[in-house]
Amino acid sequence: MMAPEHVQKGISGSEHRETTNEHPVSAKISTGDELKNIFLDLFLEEEHGSHSGPPTKLEAIRPFKIFYLPREIRDQIYYHYLHRPKGVPFRRSAMKKWAVKKDGVVLTLFLTSKQVHNEALEVFCRFNVIEFAWQNKLGNVLGGLLKMVPLKTRNMLQLVRKPYDKFESFLPSWNGPWIRPKPEEIWIQMIRDAYTMRSHFPKLREFTAVWINRRFVDEETDIHMNSARGDEQLVNMWGCWMRKWLEVHNLVPPKWLRIEFQTNYTDSIEEMQQRQCAFQAAHRRLID
Structure with a gap:
């Protein structure tokens, strides 16, 4: 005996829903920006509760354009972080444990770029x-x-x-x-x-x-x-x-x-x- 038409449609619809592998949320996401906004909304709701305002978008932090400054200003920046009034000891036993490795700012200066490394090293050797x-x-x-x-x-x-x-x-x-x-x-x-x-x-x-x-x-x-x-x-x-x-x-x-x-x-x-x-x-x- 044939089932009624509306029952057949229900069975076929349920089978279609069970056999599909597509996640219901992923179907709505088309770009990385939309995914970023979704997670941002969830985070804000957990921190401050639900809000009805427009979603806040994350903006990338751009690096400081140090080379836009004159060389004299850059040297003063290097001097501020690299100058050691008491001097810098050089010992064979301390070469692998040099104090610069313990200072994150100093290490960052020497690893930022080749030009910053050369300029910072020049200031270090001139004044220390x-x-x-x-x-x-x-x-x-x-x-x-x-x-x-x-x-x-x-x-x-x-x-x-x-x-x-x-x-x-x-x-x-x-x-x-x-x-x-x-x-x-x-x-x-x-x-x-x-x-x-x-x-x-x-x-x-x-x-x-x-x-x-x-x-x-x-x-x-x-x-x-x-x-x-x-x-x-x-x-x-x-x-x-x-x-x-x-x-x-x-x-x-x-x-x-x-x-x-x-x-x-x-x-x-x-x-x-x-x-x-x-x-x-x-x-x-x-x-x-």
């Missing part, structure tokens, strides 16, 4: 003082450490610093005690290192040798603060001491060498500062 650690007790050559600096960076560095101490340059002796340098040997080594620095860093403007100076300088140089009658006589005493050892080693101090006294380990800070002023004054007279 790179400090090289002490040589170890085996007396490793300074040039070997400087060669570990990438060539591109070596060609940009302009300010470097290195500490010197009486007890940091011990050399092993097989037949006797450890040999420690005298004050004049440390000073001569500063001059030689200044030329070594310049040979590796062609744009070097200033090499600061930090002399961790203690009272042994008075004892081993015969330049005693109490024996000097006034600052000028103390300057002359340092000048005579310098010229004596420059003639012995046939050296000329370069103009890019600057010497500072580290006064943290002395009993009298004021006395050490007075000695430093006299030493620097005598040194300027030699290079001017």
